[in-house]
Amino acid sequence: MIVEHNVPLQQHNSFGIVARAQHLVRIASEADVAALLADPAWGGASKFVLGGGSNIVLTGDVKPLVLKVEIKGRRVVEETPRAWLVEAGAGESWHDTVRWMLDEGYPGVENMALIPGTVGGAPVQNIGAYGVELQDRFDSLDAIDLHTGRAFTLDAAQCAFGYRDSVFKHAPSGANGFGLAGRALITRVRFRLPRPWKPVLGYLDLERKMAETGNFTPTPIEIFDWICAIRRAKLPDWRVLGNAGSFFKNPTVTPEQCADIIARDPKIVHYPMADGSIKLAAGWLIDACGWKGKTVGNAGVYEKQALVLVNRGGPAHPATGGEVMTLAKAIQTSVYERFGIRLEPEPVVV
Structure with a gap:
C-alpha cells in the first residue's frame, strides 16, 4: 500500500x-x-x-x-433461462462496461450508455436514462465497511434505491440507522439482465430515431448507438467542456401543484408518474428563468441544455467550486421565486 x-x-x-x-x-x-x-x-x-x-x-x-x-474485472457469474448475471469491478468505466456486455451478448443496459463515471458509482446515484434505471437491472453488490473492515453484500431492497438516491447517500440516523454515506466502499456490482431481452423505447427521442431510420425493431447495439448519438447531440463531452452531467434532479409535484403551474405557464414540460405525482423537467424550469448561456465567473449554464452547468475556463483557467455553487444557488433562488419549486442538486458537494 x-x-x-x-x-x-x-x-x-x-x-x-x-x-x-x-x-x-x-x-x-x-x-x-x-x-x-x-x-x-x-x-x-x-x-x-x-x-x-x-x-x-x-x-x-x-x-x-x-x-x-480502481478495482477491475468483468465476468459472467451465471446464465439461466430467465436472466444473465454479470459482475464488474467498482473501478471499471460504466460506459465501457455497458459496451462490453453488449459485445459479449448480454443486453439490458444499453439505454444507460455514455453515462460518465464508474461501475461502483452507479448504485450510489442509482443512475438512469431513457426509461431505465440501475435498480431495474441490479442484482447485488459487495462492499467493505470502512469502520469495521467487514465485507458485506447488499441486495436491491437493502440499497434503498430512489430517484438518483440510495442508502450510500445518507448518513446513519438513530440507533438502527442504516445510512452508509462515508462508511462503505463498494468493490463489485452484479447486474441481472432479463431474458428474453425486451427493448425500452418509450422515450420521445428514441421514437424519433425509429421514425427517422424506419427501424421499429432495433437491436440492443442499435439502441446503444442511438443513445450515444442523442447524448452527444445534447450534452457536452466532459473531457472537452468540464461538467457533472445533469446538475439538478427533476422535481416532482402533486397534480394540483402542476395544474397551478400550467395555468401560469402552459408550455411547462411534465410527465405523469405511476404513483400519481407529476415530474417536472428541471431544465425547462431553468431555461424559463432565463439562465441558459449565463455565467458566474468561469462557471456557466450550457447553451444547449439548461440542466447542465459547465466549466468555461478550460484546464488553464478552470471554474472554482465556489463559482459553480454560487451559480447553482442563484438558479435555485430564481426557480423558487417564479415557480415555488425547490431544485435539488444531483452532485455531491465536497
Missing part, C-alpha cells in the same frame, strides 16, 4: 476543478482495503471514496484520506 501526498485532483473530477488530495491511496483490490484499515497510521483516519469523479463538485482541497477506487 502506497499513500500519495498532495495529489492533484483536476484530472479526477469531470468538472475539471482544481483541488488537491492531501493524501490518496489507490484501491485495486479488497486486499488493499484490508491493508489500509490495518495500518495504524491510516486505519482510523477520515476517508473519502472517489470513483470516476463524475458526480462531485470540489469546493476546496480534500482533507480526508482519498480512496481512489
Whole structure:
C-alpha cells in the first residue's frame, strides 16, 4: 500500500476543478482495503471514496484520506433461462462496461450508455436514462465497511434505491440507522439482465430515431448507438467542456401543484408518474428563468441544455467550486421565486 501526498485532483473530477488530495491511496483490490484499515497510521483516519469523479463538485482541497477506487474485472457469474448475471469491478468505466456486455451478448443496459463515471458509482446515484434505471437491472453488490473492515453484500431492497438516491447517500440516523454515506466502499456490482431481452423505447427521442431510420425493431447495439448519438447531440463531452452531467434532479409535484403551474405557464414540460405525482423537467424550469448561456465567473449554464452547468475556463483557467455553487444557488433562488419549486442538486458537494 502506497499513500500519495498532495495529489492533484483536476484530472479526477469531470468538472475539471482544481483541488488537491492531501493524501490518496489507490484501491485495486479488497486486499488493499484490508491493508489500509490495518495500518495504524491510516486505519482510523477520515476517508473519502472517489470513483470516476463524475458526480462531485470540489469546493476546496480534500482533507480526508482519498480512496481512489480502481478495482477491475468483468465476468459472467451465471446464465439461466430467465436472466444473465454479470459482475464488474467498482473501478471499471460504466460506459465501457455497458459496451462490453453488449459485445459479449448480454443486453439490458444499453439505454444507460455514455453515462460518465464508474461501475461502483452507479448504485450510489442509482443512475438512469431513457426509461431505465440501475435498480431495474441490479442484482447485488459487495462492499467493505470502512469502520469495521467487514465485507458485506447488499441486495436491491437493502440499497434503498430512489430517484438518483440510495442508502450510500445518507448518513446513519438513530440507533438502527442504516445510512452508509462515508462508511462503505463498494468493490463489485452484479447486474441481472432479463431474458428474453425486451427493448425500452418509450422515450420521445428514441421514437424519433425509429421514425427517422424506419427501424421499429432495433437491436440492443442499435439502441446503444442511438443513445450515444442523442447524448452527444445534447450534452457536452466532459473531457472537452468540464461538467457533472445533469446538475439538478427533476422535481416532482402533486397534480394540483402542476395544474397551478400550467395555468401560469402552459408550455411547462411534465410527465405523469405511476404513483400519481407529476415530474417536472428541471431544465425547462431553468431555461424559463432565463439562465441558459449565463455565467458566474468561469462557471456557466450550457447553451444547449439548461440542466447542465459547465466549466468555461478550460484546464488553464478552470471554474472554482465556489463559482459553480454560487451559480447553482442563484438558479435555485430564481426557480423558487417564479415557480415555488425547490431544485435539488444531483452532485455531491465536497
